């Protein structure tokens with residue numbers, strides 16, 4: 058029984074990890090090399106079907122869809138990585154300090170978090186970006202700030218649990234200062250909790266960016282992004298080029314599937330530890 | 331070495347009673363004092379006050395605690411941090427949870443040195459740790475140094491904790507029920523180890539226990555606490571052989587006698 062469970066979670070972590078790793082590698086290579094120039098148009102290849110030369114076919118301007126998907130996934134992943142980098146480090150930092158020290162600051166901060174999370178984050182992001190004008194930089198900052206509360210909450214509640222542990226008391230008795238206790242002793246003990254949170258957050262960031270681009274408030278129009286391409290490809294779904302939407306959709310599904318499996322697997326691994 | 335004068339501690343969360351209610355005692359240099367009493371009698375609170383672990387915002391306190399002539403109660407946090415890990419060291423009841431689970435045990439033995447003597451080099455520090463571990467009667471110390479806590483037994487972990495406590499040659503070692511979580515054999519080894527440390531290094535020890543027999547074997551003087559007050563205070567032999575207080579007599583009667591044990 059126990060063994061089965063561990064097998065199952067290994068399966069999720071491994072499969073998710075491998076899918077995610079392959080996508081990341083392809084995207085990384087794509088930063089330097091794609092089979093075709095993603096923005097090179099070719100009138101003769103308008104909406105050409107998949108072939109050996111163009112495995113995903115061509116779009117309405119005769120551009121190679123595979124190259125554009127790789128480029129678009131790159132845009133999406135870059136945004137997601139930056140959002141999580143900022144959101145997680147700020148959120149973990151704030152959550153660690155408020156959880157450790159408690160008091161009024163903690164109280165106020167948690168109410169602010171409640172306020173932010175009271176609204177669906179994508180809707181909030183849409184409104185803010187619609188006001189600020191859509192640009193890559195605005196999207197990153199906006200999503201990063203909206204993602205801070207989820208990291209801060211998880212970190213804070215784990216910190217409250219950890220700070221009363223005996224090993225923390227012993228560190229105090231050795232004369233360790235608060236910052237040493239928080240960052241050298243407690244934070245490494247929170248990795249099993251933070252890892253799945255970061256993975257799931259990353260998943261949500263990918264979805265958020267894709268949804269926003271799909272709805273037209275994402276990155277600028279001349280830059281391929283998975284969400285924007287999906288919205289464009291809809292026009293040709295029934296009229297001649299279903300492979301366009303299918304290719305882009307498949308890329309999104311694989312990315313989300315890999316990340317979800319990884320996040321869910323890590324979460325189960327933590328619970329069973 | 332340690333002087334506690336009319337110490338009163340009340341938790342703000344429980345304003346109706348004093349957890350420690352007018353306790354006075356002293357320990358001379360190089361002595362081992364045993365502190366016994368039933369659960370909830372205030373032993374740990376007394377020890378935590380002496381070691382500076384109690385958060386001042388959670389308690390009301392009166393009286394004085396002098397460690398090597400330095401006041402522990404009125405001083406600010408910085409000064410207490412200075413004394414913790416240098417003048418005062420503590421060994422806990424639960425060696426299984428006392429160490430950081432994701433840090434190797436060797437570096438944890440070095441903690442007090444790393445914090446208080448940053449000028450000491452990493453190699454020198456490691457040598458000190460290995461020395462302290464040998465003094466705590468651990469074998470194969472180079473190997474144990476690299477282990478994580480969950481791979482070691484309770485007795486070994488308690489030795490690690492003792493090594494971490496004595497590495498900075500503290501003047502006062504507080505041991506709060508250091509053997510309660512261990513089996514009988516290991517228990518007697520740890521007691522012997524504490525006695526050795528006291529003899530060889532002249533470390534003053536405050537030893538807290540439920541177990542009067544252990545206290546008698548180890549300590550020079552004994553204090554018995556009940557409901558936050560000291561009810562008996564004298565040399566170990568006096569208290570053990572000739573208790574004046576009814577409560578102490580009951581405590582003694584509850585120990586299985588040595589002849590009857592097996």
Ligand SMILES: Nc1ncnc2c1ncn2[C@@H]1O[C@H](COP(=O)(O)OP(=O)(O)OP(=O)(O)O)[C@@H](O)[C@H]1O
Pocket residue numbers: 341343344349367368369370371372373374375376540
């Ligand atoms: N953080 C706290 N908040 C409120 N009351 C406390 C707190 N810690 C201890 N007390 C109270 O102080 C009293 C003394 O507790 P203490 O832990 O010193 O007992 P003890 O003699 O060490 O018992 P044991 O042998 O079980 O360790 C108890 O009545 C306890 O309920």
Ligand SMILES: [Mg+2]
Pocket residue numbers: 373374375506
């Ligand atoms: Mg106690």
